[in-house]
């Protein structure tokens with residue numbers, strides 16, 4: 001699964017699943033563009049990756065900004081020479097029913113999770129067509145496959161990611177560009193801690209309770225998602241496109257809460 005000579009852009013790679021993806025591709029020899037808004041965390045990830053002996057750059061950018069998609073791709077090509085793999089990981093979550101979700105929250109979730117992902121993908125596809133090949137892996141969510149109480153905006157945005165995946169994969173199959181998504185379940189990152197902290201109570205106890213609902217009875221580490229992302233972007237998955245890969249400890253198969 002070597003990525004020597006390949007260039008990978010991971011959006012939202014200053015922490016969590018994105019950071020793990022950036023490191024996983026670096027481990028396999030890729031040059032990596034780390035991206036996000038938090039400069040301190042971005043530089044920490046950057047130094048870690050450079051310490052692994054591969055080329056890496058950090059791009060401070062808010063994916064919601066007008067023209068961010070074109071800029072991210074142009075900067076990656078300018079600094080690292082090409083773009084072989086785009087991992088669309090940057091994502092945000094607001095909890096709330098329709099009645100609790102504000103216009104601002106709805107628009108913000110769509111701006112990051114849907115609009116930015118589409119604009120960056122479109123810019124990436126233009127570059128990949130010029131190069132003759134490419135790979136896009138979108139980080140969707142198990143909550144894009146199924147509904148979840150109190151998360152209408154987030155679930156809607158992740159459902160849209162699955163459709164962008166399918167449609168762009170079909171449109172660009174003949175361009176030698178594969179587009180897939182992964183649907184993580186319960187992955188232990190800041191995002192999950194934030195959801196649990198918002199509910200109140202003891203975080204450790206809440207994490208244990210969350211794990212009880214997963215068939216494998218545990219949360220995953222971000223690395224476990226990153227390895228699946230890397231597989232989908234590798235030649236090992238050369239005939240895989242337009243698909244969605246749940247990384248969820250069996251959650252999706254239960255069709256509901258697991259006893």
Ligand SMILES: NC(=O)c1ccc[n+]([C@@H]2O[C@H](COP(=O)([O-])OP(=O)(O)OC[C@H]3O[C@@H](n4cnc5c(N)ncnc54)[C@H](OP(=O)(O)O)[C@@H]3O)[C@@H](O)[C@H]2O)c1
Nearest residue numbers: 012014015016017036037038062063090091141187189191
């Ligand atoms: N954790 C889970 O259980 C889980 C489950 C299913 C799906 N997911 C999805 O996996 C992805 C990563 O989640 P995570 O749990 O690793 O979340 P996280 O720890 O909150 O990290 C989110 C990342 O996205 C970046 N980001 C957010 N808004 C941004 C913006 N406007 N512009 C640029 N970057 C932005 C953040 O970077 P900065 O703060 O530096 O901007 C950060 O690096 C998301 O798409 C999430 O929806 C997570």
